[in-house]
Structures are given as structure tokens and as C-alpha cells.
Amino acid sequence: MKTRSVVRIAAILLFLAPAAFPAPRPPADSPSTTLTPQQALNVRRIADLHFSPDGMLLAFTVTEPPKDTTIATHIWIMNVASKQVHQYTYSDKSENSPRWSPDGKFLAFLSNRDENRQIYLLSSSGGDAYAITTGRRSIASFAWSPDGKEIAFLASDEPTDAEQKKEKDKDDAIVIDKEGKHSRVWILDVDTKKAHAITGTQWEVREAEWTLNSDRLIISATDHPESDDNTERILSLDVASAQMSLLAAPKGPFGGIRVSPDGTQFAYMGARVDGPEPHDIYVHSTDAQPADPSRNLTAVSIDRAMNGLEWRSDGSMMAIAETGFKTTLYSVGSDGHATAVENAAPNPHGFAVSSSGALAFVGESATEPPEIYLASAGAPAERVTHLNSSWDSITLAKPEFFHYASFDGQQIEGALLKPLNYDGHSRVPLVVLVHGGPTGAWSDSIDSWGQLLAAHGFAVTYFNIRGSTGYGEKFVEMNRADWGGADFKDVMAGVDYLIAQGIADPDKLGIGGWSYGGYMSEWAITQTDRFKAAVSGAGMVDLIAEFNTEGGPSYDKWFWGLPYEHPEGFLNHSPFMYVKHAHTPILILQGINDTTDPLGESTGLYRGLKFYGDNAELVEYPRENHGFREEKHMLDRLNRIVAWYEQYLK
Numbered sequence: 001m002k003t004r005s006v007v008r009i010a011a012i013l014l015f016l017a018p019a020a021f022p023a024p025r026p027p028a029d030s031p032s033t034t035l036t037p038q039q040a041l042n043v044r045r046i047a048d049l050h051f052s053p054d055g056m057l058l059a060f061t062v063t064e065p066p067k068d069t070t071i072a073t074h075i076w077i078m079n080v081a082s083k084q085v086h087q088y089t090y091s092d093k094s095e096n097s098p099r100w101s102p103d104g105k106f107l108a109f110l111s112n113r114d115e116n117r118q119i120y121l122l123s124s125s126g127g128d129a130y131a132i133t134t135g136r137r138s139i140a141s142f143a144w145s146p147d148g149k150e151i152a153f154l155a156s157d158e159p160t161d162a163e164q165k166k167e168k169d170k171d172d173a174i175v176i177d178k179e180g181k182h183s184r185v186w187i188l189d190v191d192t193k194k195a196h197a198i199t200g201t202q203w204e205v206r207e208a209e210w211t212l213n214s215d216r217l218i219i220s221a222t223d224h225p226e227s228d229d230n231t232e233r234i235l236s237l238d239v240a241s242a243q244m245s246l247l248a249a250p251k252g253p254f255g256g257i258r259v260s261p262d263g264t265q266f267a268y269m270g271a272r273v274d275g276p277e278p279h280d281i282y283v284h285s286t287d288a289q290p291a292d293p294s295r296n297l298t299a300v301s302i303d304r305a306m307n308g309l310e311w312r313s314d315g316s317m318m319a320i321a322e323t324g325f326k327t328t329l330y331s332v333g334s335d336g337h338a339t340a341v342e343n344a345a346p347n348p349h350g351f352a353v354s355s356s357g358a359l360a361f362v363g364e365s366a367t368e369p370p371e372i373y374l375a376s377a378g379a380p381a382e383r384v385t386h387l388n389s390s391w392d393s394i395t396l397a398k399p400e401f402f403h404y405a406s407f408d409g410q411q412i413e414g415a416l417l418k419p420l421n422y423d424g425h426s427r428v429p430l431v432v433l434v435h436g437g438p439t440g441a442w443s444d445s446i447d448s449w450g451q452l453l454a455a456h457g458f459a460v461t462y463f464n465i466r467g468s469t470g471y472g473e474k475f476v477e478m479n480r481a482d483w484g485g486a487d488f489k490d491v492m493a494g495v496d497y498l499i500a501q502g503i504a505d506p507d508k509l510g511i512g513g514w515s516y517g518g519y520m521s522e523w524a525i526t527q528t529d530r531f532k533a534a535v536s537g538a539g540m541v542d543l544i545a546e547f548n549t550e551g552g553p554s555y556d557k558w559f560w561g562l563p564y565e566h567p568e569g570f571l572n573h574s575p576f577m578y579v580k581h582a583h584t585p586i587l588i589l590q591g592i593n594d595t596t597d598p599l600g601e602s603t604g605l606y607r608g609l610k611f612y613g614d615n616a617e618l619v620e621y622p623r624e625n626h627g628f629r630e631e632k633h634m635l636d637r638l639n640r641i642v643a644w645y646e647q648y649l650k
Contacts, residue, residue, distance in 0.1 A: 033395045034420075035455045037638035040448035041065050041631065044387045046362045046370045047350045048097065052104045052124075055354035056080055059088070059098035059107060060372065062387060066631040069623075075109055080358065083374065083384045089129070095120070097141065102148040108132075110139060119153060119188070132193050136164075140183055141207075145214040150239075151188040152208050152217055156181035157201065177226035185219060187239060198242040206232060207255065211286055212263025215239055218247070218286060220257060220268075229554050230275075234268070236286065246290040252558075254278050256309050258317075259286065267317060269306050272299065272473045275558035276480075277439045279305050279473055281319060281332060301338040302330060305469040305476075312353060320348055322470035324413050325401060325444045325462075329361065343380045344373075347444050364445045366415075367396045395420060397454035399444065399462075404497040407489045410466060410478075414494050415442060416503070417450050417460040429649040430459045430504035431533075432491060436515035438467040438483065439476055449512070452642055458510075458649070459503055465490035480559055483516075483543075484523040484573045491520065492528070507532070508649045512641070514538055515597055515626065519575070522605055525586055526578035533648035534586040535641055538597045538626055541579075541605040543570040551595040579608035585615040587644040589637055591624030617644075 045063040052059070058078040063071060075088040075098045088107075089095040095111040105124055110117050114131075117138035122129040132151075133139060135158045142153035159167070159181075166172055174180070182204040188195040199205055204225035208217045216238055222231040234248040234257065252271030255278060259266045265285050269278040280303075282294040297317075298306060304321040311317050317332045318341070329344035329351060344351070344361055346368060351361035357377035364370045369388035373381040397417040406412050419428055431453055435442050442462040450460040464470065465487045467479035479487040491511075498504040510533040511521045518539025525534050540546045544563045547553045547570065563570045571577060586609070590602035602618060609616040619640060621633045628634050 033393060035394050035396065035451050037448075037452065037635050037642075039390070039394060040452060040638060041634055042390055043369055043446065046372060046385075046387065049350050049352035049360050049362070049372070050098055050100060051080075051352050051354040051358070051360070052100050053102065053355065054104055055356045055358060058352065058360055058372075059100065060350075061096050061098065062087075066629060066634055068632075069630045071629050075107075078360075078372070078374075078384070080354070080374070085372075085385055085387075099142070099144060101144055102146055108142070108144070108151070110142070112138065119151065121190075132190065133188060133195060137181075142188075143208060143210055145210050146212055147214040149190060150214065151190060152210065152239075153186050153188060153195075154183045154205055154208060155186055156183055157197070182225050185217065185237065198237065198239060199244075207257045208237075209257050209259045209266065211259055212261075216286075218257055218259055218266050219244075220255065228552065229557070234266075234284070247286070247288055248284050248294050249290070250282075250294070252276070252278075253554075254282075258309050258311055260311050260315060261313050262315065267297075267309055267311070268294075269309060270294070272296075276476070276555055277305075277469075279469075279476065281306050281309060281317065283334075297332055297336040298338060299473070301332070301336050303472045304328075308349070308351060310351070310353060313355065318351065318353060320351065322441060322443075324464065324470050325399075325415055325442060327443065329359075343375045343378070345381060348373075366399045366417075366444050366446055366451075369446055395455075396446070396451055397460075402497075404494055406466075406486075406493040408486070410486075410490070412466070412490050412494060413464050413471075414497075415444075415462045416498070417454040418503070419457045419459060420455055421457060422459075425502070427502060427505040428457065428459045429508035429510065429645070430461060430495070430498060431510040431512060431645055431649070432461055432463070432495060432531075434491065434511070434513035434517035434520040435462070435464070435468070436513070436517050437469075438479055438487065438516045439469055440516070441468040441470045448638060449641060452638060453645060456642055456646065458645060459498075461494065461498060461504075463491055463494045465494075481561075481569050482573075483519065483559070484527070484575075488520065488523060488527065491524070492530075495530070506530075510534065510645050510649050512536070512645075516540075518597070521586070522575040523573075525582045525584035526575045527581070529583050531584050533645050534584050535589065535644055536586060536602070536605070537589040537637075538591065538594055538602070539588070539605065540597055540601050541574065541576045541608070542601065543574045545604065546597065546601055549598045549600060576604060576608055579605070579614075580612050582609060582612070582614050585644075585648050586617075587640060588616060588618040589621070589640070590618070591621050591626060591628060593623060594626045596626035 042065045048061045050059045063073040073094040073096050075095050077088045078085045093113045097110045099108050118131045118133045120129045121132050137158045140154040184197045185199045186195045186197050205221040207220040224231045235244045250270045252275040254270035256269045267283045270282045281297045284294040306319045308320045327347045329341040329348045330338045332338045346363045346365040348361040359375045363373045369391045372385040374384045375381040399415040453460050509531050511531045512535035514537035518536035521534045521536040522539045560569045588602050606618040
């Protein structure tokens, strides 16, 4: 399924001092060995790695655990030679998107310190960070020109005085699809700090990347932003004349445009045919005619969902592929030949490659929280940060990976967490967790739901059922127009497999998940009484109502078509059609402001279950969207989940 003030910042010279930044300590009330809901939230997320042009420094972002109602992100710097890391920004708000100037003399970043997100600049010789953009609108993203003289950024127009007055006076009626400001391309002169827009107000621009000579941008944009379909195209935008020419029109969703070092071509990640999500790496000439097709580099050599594309100076690329529960870093040649990078473990996510060939990446597993790993060319990777050392004393369940045959012989991969106190031979309560998507997948990373349940005596299993990514394009397409069909049979076959292995107690089975996982939990309790407890987070009970109220229905359209033309698929696979058959106690969790799977989906399920006298509890969380951000809400959710399974499976 789918924000201007001058702030004092320590100089980079201070980052080169020998003292390392002190490691964060566990909360004072955190147990030394057993995971608690509070500790489960205490994960620092690391992302957006960028080497300085000379390869001496590495900039990256660290997202702190939730604090009250906010989640703050700050920029950190690593001295590559000494491997020392230091926090770089300290504001009360957030900073992200660190980008070195081409000559390495400045680091630019985005911050919402004065309500609207602006571009800030800091000299690498130290001093104050200062905003180089102004305005009553937030900047979405930016990119330095190769010559360092300009910055292209994406932002909407500022509200006019009249518009601000109307908003203040609450005279703020909105005509849908006819009003609203779209993200445009702006060019900022770094010296004068003056900016001007070069795309029209009818265009919505999602990405903008410079070509080598600093005279053009390759952009992803649409002049039909009101459309509920994927109408974005890839265009060449002349900076001086503002003229645009079409380069490519991918049929499905795409993103991650990157221009090659020599400026002759660009790469992006796109869908194999028309959806549902980007899967392969495509390349296209920057001077090609519209009729020239993009070339798929990885369909044959890798055939796995690709992420994090970056070019190297020799014209090859590096990207991360989902390979089952794991992730693999690949080097991809111009001919499409792909080679796995052997020294990139555990499970790389974000990565960067320096001019000298050094590799830095964020690694993580189910028992190792995110940290940065560093490797010189060809050498084994070494963990160089300890940003999540508060987890060092926590005992976590290590997953056991396995395969089983589903009802039709299709091989499905699963992972099992056994209870921390498992005696090795008893049958225990089993909770099946279903991932979101359906074009998602479970990965070898820390999952708070599962680890908390394992700490409380439950076995927890994860199945990458058909429709999951990480097993090839055909596997992704296997549940098209079949949610709750063969994918649900995959779930039940996995349950039977674990019962046959002597692990799962057949009388103490639970199921749970978020988004599509919530849908599958709702579907399960309307199809079978084998589960004795269920948890549905932001699920879907009525697929037609979901289509009509969600933000961006093109994803569902790929699976089902239009409900106005083919309602039968939507209806027959909607749990509300079978609510009268449900008897399993279910905990329903929902963010009130969710625009992905709107509130009505959960209230609709709850209302139906009430009419039939079923045991259901609905918990709504104010201000929360599809992904929660408030600390107390996150804690409440985890505590309720554990308590629900404790009550009905023990």
C-alpha cells in the first residue's frame, strides 16, 4: 500500500580531534538483558551517506528515537582516516540531506529551524551555518551544479499576501485538483543568493539531477499532477532557456535518477512493465530521442528489487538488491553484468563510494542494530560506529531461516524467532506476522514486535509469501488480483509446516501485521477460526472504499483495475463481506490522520464486528498518519500488542 536563523555549529576542524563522540547510554530504567517497549524505540537510524570529494570525510544523517511528539534528525561527520565520528548539527529542529560542494569547501543541508525548510551552508573551515534560501515555503530537495556556482532546488511558490489573509480569516475552501501549489525547479545563484523558477506552475517536479556541463537538468515531472495515474515522465530541462524535451516515459512508477560521471547517460529504477513498483535498473542516453527505449540492465543478471543506485567513476554502477531476507550490494557493468560485493556484510542499506574506492554502508541484522561499516577497496568491512551501543546488553532472538512448500508446491521462505526461554522441544504459542505491501518483504533486521513477543515466551514467524519482493519479478506478480487467495494459503501452509516441526501449538496461534499485514489479519479471522488472537494495524476491510479514499490509488489500480468497471474483485477480496464469520478476538490499531489506509477502514471493521457481537477492540491515535511519530503512541501500541497476545494465547 502503500519545513532562518544563524546557528552556531562546531567547525569540521574540531571533528578531526582524537576524542570520539561518547556513545549513548541505555535508559536508566532499561533492563540489562530483556528487551522492553521503551528500549525497542531506542534505535538510531543512519542514512544518506556522502563522502567529501577528496574522500577524507563522510557525512551522514542520524535519526534519533522519538522524543515526546517529535523525531529529530541531525547530521554527523566521520573522519575516514581516524574513523572518529562527531555530531555536526545540534539545533532543536532537524537537519537532513547533507551535500558537499563540488570543491569540498562547503557542506549544504536542509533544516526546518525557522518553520520552513531552507538550505543552509557551512564552510569546511568552520564558522556559522547560515541559510542561503528564504521564503514562506519548504524546500523538498536540492542539488549542486557540477561547477559549484548554482544549486537547483524543488519547492512550491510562496503563498501570496491575499492567500495568507484568506487562511488567517479561515476563508480557506479548496477546490480539489484546481487549487494548490506544485513543486517547481528553482535555480539559486550561490554567490548572490538569488533564486528564480524555471518550470511552469502547471508542472509538478519530483526529481532534478544536473548534467556534466551545468547547463541542463534531468527531471522527473508531470504536467498532470491531478491525475490518479502515474503520469510522470523524464525530461531534459535547459537551465538558460527553460525549454524541456522528453527523454523517456516509463509505463509504471520509477525514481532515483542518477546522471553518469561523463554526462552521456542517466540511470533510474523502474517497473518491469507497468507496475506495481520499481524493480530494475534502467539506463538512457541524456541526448536520446523520445522513441529510443530505456535499456534494462538487471532484469536478467539480478532480477531482484533494486535500491540505492550510484555511479562510479569508471562508468559502472553500484546498487543494493533485495535477496530474500537479506540485501546484497552489487557492482553492475555497462553491459549489465553484475557481481556481488563480497565484503559488504551485514545486510547493506544506504551506502557511499569514495573517489579512492573506499566503501561505507549502513549494516544491520535481526540481532545487530544499524551501524556504519567501512572498507577500503577489496578489504573486509569493519564496523566503525557505535551509535546504537545501548543495544549491546540486550538479548535478542536470532532468526532461523527455512523454506517450505506451499499448497501448489511453490517454495516460500520464512524466518522463525524462538522464545528466549525455549527448552528445545515443547510446543509454544506461535504468532504469524505479515509484512506490509503487498510488494514488501520481511528482512534480516530488528523487528520490535517480534523481538518483544519472543522475550515474552512466544515463537514468532515471518513468511515472505507470494507478492513479496526479493524473489524476482514473477514472484511479485503472483498475487495480482488475488489478495487473500494464494498468498493467504501460503500463510496457512507455513503455519502447518511449523506445527509439523513440533514447534507451534496448534491451539495457540495468533496473527498480526500493519497495512497489508493488517489486511491479511482481518482476512484471516473471516476465513478460519484457527487463530485465537489477531492484531490489525492500519488494515483494509473494504477495498472499494479504500480505493475511493486513499491518497494515490494507482497502486491498487494495478492490482485490481477500476472498481467502477470491475467491482467483483474488490468485493470478493474485502474482509467486510465475510465479517459475520469472524470469531477471533482482534485488536485494531489506527492513526486518525492516516491517508494511506484511512480511518474508515478500521472503523468499518470494528462496526461490523460489533454488530455480530465479536470480541474486538479499536484504538485510535490522534495526529498519527500511516507511520507513527509520537513516543507515547508508539509505546502504547507495543504494550497493547504484547498484552493482547498474552491474554488470548496464554
